[in-house]
Amino acid sequence: MMATQQLFRWFPILATLNGYDRDTLIRDLLAAAIVTVLLIPQSLAYALLAGLPAEVGLYASMVPLIVYGVFGTSNTLSVGPVAVVSLMSAAALGEVTASGTVGYLSAAAALALLSGVILAVLGALRLGMLANFLSHPVISGFITASALLIALSQFRHLLGVPANGDTAPELMASLWENINAVNNLALITGLGVVLFLYWARAYAAKLLKALGLSSSTADLLSKAAPVLGVLATIALSFWMDFETQQVALVGLIPAGLPSLTMPIISLPLLEALLVPALMIAIIGYVESVSVAKTLAAKRRQRIDTNQELVALGMANVGAGFSGGFPVSGGFSRSVVNDAAGAQTQFASIFTAVGIALAALFLTPFLYYLPKTTLAATIIVAVLSLVDFSILRKTWRFAKADFIAVTLTIAVTLLFGVEHGVACGVGTSLLLFIYRASNPHIAEVGLVEGTEHFRNIHRHKVKTIPEILTFRVDGRLIFSNIGVLEERIYTGLATNSQVKHVILMCSAVNEIDWSALEVLESINANLLDRDIQLHMSEVKGPVMDSLEKSSFLQKLSGGVFLSQYQAFSAVRIS
Known part of the structure; x- marks a missing residue:
């Protein structure tokens, strides 16, 4: 009996097999189909955000989903590439690969593996409470600043101009220098997608309800607006021949599944990636477990935070072995997974199968997908993470929290995400020490x-x-x-x-x-x-x-x- 309980604790999916019936299977399959459709453009977009080829986003959405399905305690959390972790990965990989001694793809897989090992070890040691030492206002400030950096970084695709930089001043200066080279077709296409997505958020569900659909179905279909934007712009790109008009396209995506290989990690690479991997592990875990707890509360279910460390850690290990990059629990797709009626962790496994089928058979259709469309999708998604109200709330409630949030936002925007994470962790610890020292x-x-x-x-x-x-x-x-x-x-x-x-x-x-x-x-x-x-x-x-x-x-x-x-x-x- 004791051995069975231990087995169920480490592999929660085994417990779901008891009573898993045909009705539950159908619900999980339906949720997986809907999330798969949403996850394909997201995976492509966040891979490009991390500075990686688009297909790596698909790779990072297969094995990690299966692994999380086996080890995770949330029935609805959907793991894969997310905006903030992708940006942090880009910052870390840019520094490590600048010397040319290690390839970008190899470094990305190694970063995922290291992040995963850190999380899994913390979970095995039952140290889930360590995340509580990060102040939630500080995390909110970091995510707000990171979202602004992500949006700024995507303006180059929206405008169709070359630009680079890791900080807000660098990105704005680079965009301004190239403002005369704006590709009007890319800009019009991207702005059209942005306006459509905002319209869909505000009015699509109401329109669908007016057409006779149920409230839940209308809300669910309205969340699939990014997919419609992708399909429409692919068709437009093919019809108007965007490629000859210098509009950047996703291009050829190799069809097939990722190969399972051990990332090569040398001692110098380990030293260079260890701190970024730790930061990514912490931020990814906090974001993931927050989403999992929120969704579990709706269903009156319980999340084991220590087991979530193990699950997210093993998912990242899976990403490392399958040529991916660091992953975490995504808010938007997890909400869709929940709304679509996912009942168990098998929904995640079925989603991974759907992504695998897409990687095998649908990649030729993505050749004509404009990068400006993916940029527009990212911009709309991340701007919903911006929460400046935290400044007003903390100013009224606790001046120390206000100072910490303001400092974190400023450092992230002015000096980049790595300094922002360090500042966030540092200010959280300083707040803890200050309050412990001043009862x-x-x-x-x-x-x-x-x-x-x-x-x-x-x-x-x-x-x-x-x-x-x-x-x-x-x-x-x-x-x-x-x-x-x-x-x-x-x-x-x-x-x-x-x-x-x-x-x-x-x-x-x-x-x-x-x-x-x-x-x-x-x-x-x-x-x-x-x-x-x-x-x-x-x-x-x-x-x-x-x-x-x-x-x-x-x-x-x-x-x-x-x-x-x-x-x-x-x-x-």
Whole structure:
């Protein structure tokens, strides 16, 4: 029984086989067919965004989907190339391959493999909680800035001009230098697709409902608008012979399936890719698990975050072995997968089969696909990720978060995604350290007529000059005990009548050794001044720790069950 549970934990798809019937199969097949249609243009577009040949996007949408289907705990998450991870991959690969010592395709596969190994190891060690150390506002700021960079990078295809750069200033300067070389046909085609996609988002579902389709079917078909844009521009490109008019086309895409090979990773390549792989792994995981949790909540299902690390890691390992590049859970296609009625992880496996069939038989039809169409598709997709409201929200709620978000956005735009990720991780850690080092400490007094104690600056309370009481809202550890010490001595400096200091510990969950040593020092110092130190409402685990030391024997005052008992006892004395 135990072995079976372990098997089901590592391979969740086995659990879905119980009760897997014909109706579930039909629903999974239908969802897979719809997602396949959506995923083909997305895969091509994001491969080009990563600086890779279009077919690599198809390769990255086969094996990873199958592998995630086997290991993943989400029934609806669809894994494959995504915008932000593709941009991060392009930045990393551009630096690594600049010297010419390693090929771009080989480096891309190696990057996917390294990202996958990092994620799988973290999952095996049950370290899914590490993602919680990344501030969500900071991640939102990074994604917003990355989306703007992606949109800027695609303007060269939209305008039909050569341009390059990894930062917003570089991209804008490069576009401006080539503004006189704009290809009007590429621009009109791309803008037409942009306008159509925005129109489809706003009105397609309403139109389809007016034609008699059900609400769910209309919403689902409206999300397939990018496919219609691709088909229409392929036909237009063939009819008007875009190739002779200098409109860049996707061109020849080799038909066939990826070959399974081990990426060649040398020590210099490993050193160069390790940090980018770690960053891509973290951002990809956070984005993926956020989507998975959101969709699971709708269905009242549970996501195992540690197993998701393993699943996404193995999916990236699969991408590395099949000539792909780093992948993650995609929001748009996962939403479509959910709306299309996917019931189990088999929908992902069926989608991979659909992509494989497309790679075998449909690639000749993609020859005439204009790159401006894919650029328009990317621009519309990523601009939906831009969320400047986070600046207003954090400004109102927490100035520290506002500074962190603003800094992350600015660094990403001005210095590129790698610096942006480093800034995001750094500011998240600094925020964590700042908050851990600055717990809320309130001087409290008695609310008359009750046994409750509240902040003297927020409530009308009763205080006694001889009693000084502080409530600490957080752990007492090495990084913040000095703040409490300073508050106590400041309070004593402004009130010479104090005879008792009470620490209200109702919100203290931990006292570490460094904090204990400082408390012993405070106790001794107060005793020299003929002032007693007391503690109230000490939690069980904290009391257990204190009893293992000699602190309670040295404590000049007492330990009380409630703050009211402590206040009453020392007031009488």
